[in-house]
Amino acid sequence: MTTQHQFGGDWTKRKLEALRKYLDAYMKIFTANEKAKSFHTVYVDAFAGTGYRTPTDSDEPSLFPELTEQDNQEFLKGSASIALEMDKPFKEYLFIEQKQSHVAALEHLKKQFPERRIQIKQGDANTILHTWIRETNWRCTRAVVFLDPYGMQVEWSLIEAIAKTEAIDLWLLFPLGVGVNRLLTKCAPPPPTFSDRLTRFFGTEEWRDRFYHRQKTIFDEEVEHKSATFDSIRDFFIERLETVFKAVAKNPLVLTNSRNNPIYLLCFAAGNPKGAPTALKIADHILSHQT
Template identity: 75%
Template sequence: MKQHQFGGSWTRQKLEVLRKYLNAYMTIFTKNKRASFFHTVYVDAFAGTGYRTLADPSEAPLLAEITEEDNQNFLKGSARIALELEKPFAEYLFIEKQNDRVAELEHLRKEFPNRRIQIKQGDANNILQEWIQNTNWDRTRAVVFLDPYGMQVEWSLIEAIAKTRAIDLWLLFPLGIGVNRLLTKNAPPPKQWEQKLTRFFGTDEWRNRFYQCQTTMFGDKVEQKNANFASIQNFFIERLQTIFAAVAPKPLVLTNSHNNPLYLLCFAAGNPKGAKTALRIANHILSHPS
């Protein structure tokens, strides 16, 4: 098996949060008569191979679920976790750009013959936009997991997801490895980075929030960065709150071995009727990620 290596202990946290939420979600949609009316879909937009390779073999003893697979040095990825649910979704959509990873995902069809699986290759922004447009949201409810390595997700996609009023979104926000790095310290970012940040946030208001005008000792006016991890997090949560029915106010901060923030695991509920319950479940899981 071709192994897709990325992540460390923070990846375990992320996957455990997702697993808990998907279990709770499908429990509701199988036991509640009104909820069982809907066709349920799980979407993994950066699905990889369905496995995550351990970044460090020393992680293995910390994971109770690892058995003889320790020798192969891989863990379950988000696609596999979703497929192994005791109460599965009616349909699964996995999106991946790279050829070799798509080929590996295809093996999941044979391994899970009783699951309805779609695998699409290409840019997640375009494929998801098309899927959203072609889905009957009067009869469909979905959980979408946007798990990019960097800043591949555009605000236009997040906005389209919110407009369905039928999707619960889990999103990996690139706090330390993406956004903060583009926010240059002693001057605003170069044009190309500015455009990337604006596409990502869906507004250029980030400039007013993250930079302030300073006067030098020579009387010159300069713009300097005044953003930190907390202010970046707050701004993004505020942006989500403008379009979703409910948003978890305290996303899970995922850090590296040096305790430096890498990502935020964010949650937003799109359906106004189910938002209160979804948010209560998500908040509980986010506050108890392990």
């Protein structure tokens, strides 16, 4: 029996549908275009879970109160299953997962697709992907990487390494409401633990000046208050992506919970100089029409 991966709701369906549409369009290009056919194509799911998901209204509520929402209890395909079931498959799949029980479920999923070349690695996604990037010949490889963490596990050094390959299209779930905004304390800048985490995530300390403003009290003391909004956080992250990628979608998909509060942004960036314009055009269309 497949281990149940309980996470998500209607916003998860929207996220996965956008990913499915892009993967289909991507592989149509790499199977129809004569030059593109020569590349070794890889799909990477860095937080693969079990390959399936079972929505719930109580997935880690202490960590993610924004995600507590009622949903139907039907068994649904996750990103790994969606990628494996494509009519035009990738030449290779890499699934990364930290939990042993989820890895076991992925191994079971792998057996259902004996014709697919599938690697499953257990461990920290940041570490495993850095190694994979170093060991891959990017002259003959093209990839789509899906970074789908629950929170802020992804570090900027990984995003930068992905961009430097100039061969990867990146889909990233940005933790807008469940991560970044919650660490930005209101009446003063975050404590060192939160600040360090934000700096590792954004790859710079510029977030301090962007998200806080200084003002003087009646006692002529200078204090800092949070000025960040969901829009300003989004804009800052898009700007950060644009410093390393050739093309970045400026219209990330806003994913909300049942109370209509923003919890994630589904972001897209392309690294290949030649392919980026086409990739961005496809992604922009999908993001603009994903309801």
